[in-house]
Every structure is written in structure tokens, then in C-alpha cells.
Amino acid sequence: MKVVLRQHPTYTIADIDDFDALSLRRWYDNSSSDKDDEAALGVIKSAHSNDGWIACDCLQGDHRPLLAPVRQSHTYTLKRLSRAVGDPLARSDRPNHAEGCPFRFDREYGATKADIRFFLRPVIPKNTSYFDGLPAVADKIADRDASIAPVAPTRSDRPSALGIQLWRLLDGAGLNRIPPIQDQEQIPKLTDQAKRIKAHAKSLKALRTWRLSSLLSTWATDYFDETSFWQRNFKKSKPDWPSTQRPTAFMTVSATGITESKIYPASLAGHIDVATRVRRPLRGDPKNRGPFLTIINFDDGDDNEGPMRAVQAYAQPVYSGDTLYPVESGFERSVLDFLIWAQAALAKAAPFMKIAIHKPLFAVSTEDGPCRPDFILDISIRDRPAPRLIIEAMGFDTDDYEAAKAATVPRMRRIGPVFEIRPPQISEKNAAATSKLLLDWILANTSLA
Numbered sequence: 341m342k343v344v345l346r347q348h349p350t351y352t353i354a355d356i357d358d359f360d361a362l363s364l365r366r367w368y369d370n371s372s373s374d375k376d377d378e379a380a381l382g383v384i385k386s387a388h389s390n391d392g393w394i395a396c397d398c399l400q401g402d403h404r405p406l407l408a409p410v411r412q413s414h415t416y417t418l419k420r421l422s423r424a425v426g427d428p429l430a431r432s433d434r435p436n437h438a439e440g441c442p443f444r445f446d447r448e449y450g451a452t453k454a455d456i457r458f459f460l461r462p463v464i465p466k467n468t469s470y471f472d473g474l475p476a477v478a479d480k481i482a483d484r485d486a487s488i489a490p491v492a493p494t495r496s497d498r499p500s501a502l503g504i505q506l507w508r509l510l511d512g513a514g515l516n517r518i519p520p521i522q523d524q525e526q527i528p529k530l531t532d533q534a535k536r537i538k539a540h541a542k543s544l545k546a547l548r549t550w551r552l553s554s555l556l557s558t559w560a561t562d563y564f565d566e567t568s569f570w571q572r573n574f575k576k577s578k579p580d581w582p583s584t585q586r587p588t589a590f591m592t593v594s595a596t597g598i599t600e601s602k603i604y605p606a607s608l609a610g611h612i613d614v615a616t617r618v619r620r621p622l623r624g625d626p627k628n629r630g631p632f633l634t635i636i637n638f639d640d641g642d643d644n645e646g647p648m649r650a651v652q653a654y655a656q657p658v659y660s661g662d663t664l665y666p667v668e669s670g671f672e673r674s675v676l677d678f679l680i681w682a683q684a685a686l687a688k689a690a691p692f693m694k695i696a697i698h699k700p701l702f703a704v705s706t707e708d709g710p711c712r713p714d715f716i717l718d719i720s721i722r723d724r725p726a727p728r729l730i731i732e733a734m735g736f737d738t739d740d741y742e743a744a745k746a747a748t749v750p751r752m753r754r755i756g757p758v759f760e761i762r763p764p765q766i767s768e769k770n771a772a773a774t775s776k777l778l779l780d781w782i783l784a785n786t787s788l789a
């Protein structure tokens with residue numbers, strides 16, 4: 341590979357050595373090490389500052405496939421200058437990369453093994469009342485969170501520190517628990533759920549002198565309103581931030597959709613642009629992941645003098661557009677449908693039996709080690725607690741997944757009996773049978789059968 345002059349790709353500026361070229365490929369392919377990222381960043385930065393493009397050597401001939409270095413505030417990335425395969429607007433002097441070259445497709449953001457592994461490993465809750473702001477500005481390569489670098493198998497993965505922060509809010513506000521039907525006075529409104537997040541944020545701190553709640557908005561419109569209480573608070577807080585952190589404002593909003601760099605809040609016609617990739621869980625069908633609850637961190641622009649800029653974001657899929665109940669995939673959403681149905685059916689058939697549906701966001705400890713079940717049914721019968729029941733949505737069928745489940749399911753059995761649901765069981769054909777199986781299983785395990 342080489343660096344060529346922008347708009348004049350026949351003019352070579354510099355050759356890229358084999359190690360750097362390999363690092364660049366690995367970075368693009370999401371299989372890089374820290375060392376690769378450093379090398380890739382070096383190549384992209386130098387191409388950018390020399391007004392160059394990068395010519396790939398996967399094709400021989402007069403016209404090589406080209407990549408343009410892109411700098412977005414403090415983040416560098418590469419943009420393909422070839423059209424997609426079959427695009428009628430493709431130019432003959434801008435061929436696409438060869439089959440097998442990682443640059444042949446737009447970068448698959450986030451398909452890292454770490455992200456997938458993460459769901460199989462429990463995260464231990466953080467025991468602190470502090471909520472992290474953004475680190476001080478540093479040049480970095482796009483889209484690789486250092487904290488998800490290759491991990492030792494014994495420790496917990498942390499795919500997105502921001503995602504964990506959102507979980508702390510959801511968990512603290514109790515939004516990952518659907519109370520028993522008998523205790524539900526009315527169907528909770530979205531605004532009430534947002535208020536619970538805000539109320540919980542009062543117990544957390546962004547800085548020693550600032551409660552999180554003062555710097556957290558649950559209204560997307562605040563972003564567009566400089567006179568909002570939230571923006572005014574943020575400006576006021578700026579002198580109080582230590583030099584190791586950028587002054588940060590936080591927002592949690594429901595979103596109907598996201599792209600790699602945009603969030604479409606449910607309450608707005610417009611969108612919020614995010615400077616880095618919007619992170620999200622990667623389980624299941626990409627088309628079936630929204631709606632979302634998003635958490636967004638804002639700073640005050642490159643020079644810290646405004647306007648506010650969304651720097652990073654994490655999008656947690658939620659059950660439906662009018663709840664903030666977290667799920668991790670479309671399949672989990674379908675499994676939850678079954679559980680909610682079972683909850684209602686049993687409330688009718690056995691009104692003295694109360695079932696709450698809990699989605700643990702953090703690890704539950706057992707004698708054999710930590711685990712994180714997909715759902716726990718907390719049941720009481722005539723106000724006396726019954727055994728806890730565990731529902732696992734077995735949505736993947738890869739070897740890695742099976743191996744990880746083989747390790748964690750025995751731990752879950754320490755908490756209570758485990759009911760596994762796999763995708764074929766929720767098909768239209770099998771749904772009725774699965775429903776019956778689930779009800780019978782709940783009754784049998786609570787000694788009511």
C-alpha cells in the first residue's frame with residue numbers, strides 16, 4: 341500500500357511498509373491490537389497531514405482502490421472512495437477492492453469479538469456514587485475503546501463504559517423490573533420512567549460539588565436550547581472540572597432509531613449527530629434492535645467554548661417505544677413477550693401468585709462464580725417468596741456462545757431452575773406449545789402444579 345496525492349493518485353508520496361499495512365487492515369477489520377491501532381493511526385494521520393489518499397495494493401493495474409483519511413475533531417478514520425459492488429454510479433477509475441480485502445466493504449463498526457463475548461460474561465457493578473465524565477482530549481484512532489482491548493478470559497469485558505453507566509441508571513431507577521400485575525396501578529408512562537432516572541441521578545455525582553441530576557437531561561430538546569436549565573448548569577459547572585476530564589453534560593433519551601453516528605430521539609423530528617460511533621449491543625438481527633434508550637455525553641466543542649457537541653453515545657435496545665425496559669436483541673424482546681403474557685395469564689389463574697420480571701444488568705454472585713441470567717422471575721405466593729426462576733433466551737448458535745453458556749448456566753442453576761428458550765420455539769407454529777410449556781414449568785417449580 342502507499343500514500344498517494346489527493347486527486348492525483350498516480351503520484352506517490354510514500355510507501356507504507358508491510359507491518360503498517362497489516363495494522364491498517366486489522367484495525368479496519370476490528371481485529372487489531374493496541375500496537376496495530378497505534379501504527380494505523382500513524383499512517384492515517386500522516387496521510388491526512390500530507391494531503392494524501394491511501395492506495396490499496398489488493399488490485400494490480402492502472403487504477404488502485406483508494407481510501408481517504410478523515411479527521412473528525414480528535415478522531416481519525418478512513419473512508420472508502422469506491423462505490424459499492426453493483427452501484428451504477430461506480431467509476432472505472434475508482435475500482436472497488438478485491439474479494440477478500442477488508443476494505444471491500446464499508447467498515448463494519450463494532451463487530452468485535454469483544455462485544456459479542458461481553459454478553460456472555462457478567463459485569464460486576466461499580467461500587468461508587470460517581471459518574472464518569474469524558475477524559476481530557478487526546479488524539480486517538482476512531483472507534484476502538486481501549487477498555488475493550490483483548491481481555492484475559494478471567495476478567496469481565498467492558499464493551500462500553502458509557503453503556504455501563506446507563507445500566508447503573510436503569511438498575512438504580514428499577515426500570516429493569518416489571519412489577520407484578522397485581523401491583524401495577526396503571527401502565528407507566530414514558531415521562532414517568534424518565535423522571536425515575538432523573539430522581540436516581542440525584543444520588544449520583546458528576547463532580548464533588550455537582551449532582552449528576554443537575555448535568556443530566558432527559559429531554560432531547562434541551563440540546564437545541566441554549567437557555568435550557570441543563571445547558572446553563574453545564575456552563576456553570578465548567579470551572580469545576582479537573583484538568584484530567586473534559587467538562588461533560590449527560591443526556592438519556594428514547595430513540596426510535598440510530599445509525600452509526602446519529603440518534604433520532606422519539607420526541608423530535610430532527611436528530612443528534614454524534615462525533616464517534618454510537619455503540620450498541622450486537623446480538624441478533626441488526627434490523628430488529630430498536631427502539632432504544634440512549635445515553636449521550638456532550639462536551640463544549642473543540643475549544644471548550646461551545647456549541648455543545650455530542651461526543652459519544654450508547655444505545656440500549658428497549659422492549660417497546662413506551663417503556664425503558666432493557667433488552668439485548670429482537671429475540672430477547674420476543675421472549676419477554678412470552679414472559680409478560682405468562683405474567684398476565686397467571687395473575688388471572690392464580691391471583692395470589694405475584695410475578696415480577698427482572699432483567700439483571702449486572703452480575704449476580706453464586707457459589708460457583710458470577711453470572712448474568714437474561715431474566716429472573718421473582719415470585720411470591722400469598723406474599724411469601726417462592727423459588728426464583730430463570731429464563732435464558734438462547735439466541736446464538738455459535739460454538740463460542742455455547743461454550744460460554746455451558747460455563748454460566750450451571751451457575752444460574754445455583755440461583756434457581758432454568759428455562760431455556762431458543763428461536764424455533766417462538767415461531768408461530770410453536771408459540772402455543774411453548775406458552776403452555778412455560779406456564780406448566782412455572783407452576784411445577786413453584787409447587788403449584
Ligand SMILES: [Zn+2]
Nearest residue numbers: 396398437441
Ligand atoms: Zn484493497
